[in-house]
Amino acid sequence: MENTKYSKVYRIIHWLIAISFLLLLITIFLRLTWMNKFNVAAIIQDYLSGTDQVLSQEQLIDLAKKIREPMWNWHIYIGYALVGLFSIRFILPAFGRMKIQNPLGKTLSTKMKFQKWTYIIFYFCVIVSLATGLIIELGPTEFKRSMEEIHVLGIYYLIAFIGIHLAGVIIAEFTDQKGIISRIVSGTKDKD
Numbered sequence: 139m140e141n142t143k144y145s146k147v148y149r150i151i152h153w154l155i156a157i158s159f160l161l162l163l164i165t166i167f168l169r170l171t172w173m174n175k176f177n178v179a180a181i182i183q184d185y186l187s188g189t190d191q192v193l194s195q196e197q198l199i200d201l202a203k204k205i206r207e208p209m210w211n212w213h214i215y216i217g218y219a220l221v222g223l224f225s226i227r228f229i230l231p232a233f234g235r236m237k238i239q240n241p242l243g244k245t246l247s248t249k250m251k252f253q254k255w256t257y258i259i260f261y262f263c264v265i266v267s268l269a270t271g272l273i274i275e276l277g278p279t280e281f282k283r284s285m286e287e288i289h290v291l292g293i294y295y296l297i298a299f300i301g302i303h304l305a306g307v308i309i310a311e312f313t314d315q316k317g318i319i320s321r322i323v324s325g326t327k328d329k330d
């Protein structure tokens with residue numbers, strides 16, 4: 139199999155998107171675990187039980203959300219950065235760079251078709267996450283609830299894609315695409 143050579147633009151966009159997704163994953167992880175509003179509310183409740191102050195459950199959750207907010211703002215910042223990065227990523231093929239994978243080629247092997255379909259499905263899911271995220275933040279309030287219900291499902295495809303992607307790259311490195319990992323880091327001669 140011919141070894142793909144990754145241009146500078148390709149590598150920069152690839153790593154900016156990869157780092158952004160990792161940071162985004164950290165914000166989601168923190169929100170679901172340490173900074174979970176119910177956990178934080180329980181800690182405040184526990185602390186107050188040793189004093190003569192009482193807060194309602196609603197006030198406790200409100201306070202917990204306020205404590206979480208500076209961390210969660212990073213989800214929004216990274217979300218906007220991803221909107222920019224994916225806009226560039228989807229415009230690049232118009233300039234003949236970083237072409238979008240076409241899974242319909244007749245000569246493709248089953249493995250290649252699987253690989254290309256994985257990217258297409260991933261891009262579709264990312265577009266849904268970005269669009270619903272933007273609507274939650276900037277859209278009319280009557281859509282907020284329904285958009286949130288779709289948006290929070292993003293964690294499932296994100297984890298699945300990262301797992302499949304890493305496994306695929308490692309298998310490729312040790313089978314027919316030796317050096318693929320160093321090529322996506324340091325590249326060789328520019329070609330898309």
Ligand code: HEM
Pocket residue numbers: 162166169170213214216217218220221264267268270271272274275286289290291292293296
């Ligand atoms: C591919 C990109 C994105 C992914 C995979 C993603 C994923 C997620 C996930 C999994 C949650 C739920 C966390 C939880 O269960 O506690 C969440 C919540 C949220 N995201 Fe994103 N997100 C993305 C982009 C964005 C963007 C672009 C924005 C806005 C600019 C955004 C704004 C929000 C907001 C406001 C929430 C809170 C919703 C709520 O209160 O239920 N996200 N996101």
